[in-house]
Amino acid sequence: MRFLALDTSTPSTSVIFLDDGAPPVQRVYPPPLKAGDVLPGALGDLGEVAGIAVGLGPGSFTGLRVGLACAKAIAYARRIPLAGFSSLQALAADAAGRVYAATEARKGELFLQAFEDGEPRGEVRIVRAAELRLPEGARLIGPGAVASGPAVARLCLARLRASSYDAQACFALAPDYVQGFPAKG
Secondary structure, eight states, rough: EEEEEEEEEEEEEEEEEETSSOOOOEEEEETSSSSHHHHHHOOOOOEEEEEEEOOOOOOHHHHHHHHHHHHHHHHHHHHEEEEEHHHHHHHHHTOOOOEEEEOOSSTEEEEEEETTTTTTTTTEEEEGGGGGGTTTOOOEEEEOOOOOHHHHHHHHHHHHHHHOOHHHHHHOOOOOTTTTTTOOO
């Protein structure tokens, strides 16, 4: 089976194809390219795709909307399952010990969440980057250190393999804009 994973929550758009038994094929498009500019050409042949995984953020308002709209359109048109996962948890998925996953929120601010061995330890917070202080022994990880797309794919695979297309679930999937946070393009 072949699966497609998209993560457009960070400035670098990642598109990953996973085939059973084969190493993932990943394409990362760094800034200044935008998700809307690269996704149509990056997606390639979708004829064999059996499911789609998508990063839900938090992250760029426009990037999240473009990535999720693209994933929903493909899932709807091909009648294949769609699953989403936290982009912050994907960043922390392979990290051992205490880490803080961070992505850019808006100028000078970060979305930040604590993880222990890949599992969330608290809610997403918004912090000023200049005021960021981590507990002793904790590490900071972000999209500059690791690409979240492959982990989004891995975290969603079990859901995708166990499900079939569900229009209601497809259109109910929503980005995580972090409640009360003003939108950032």
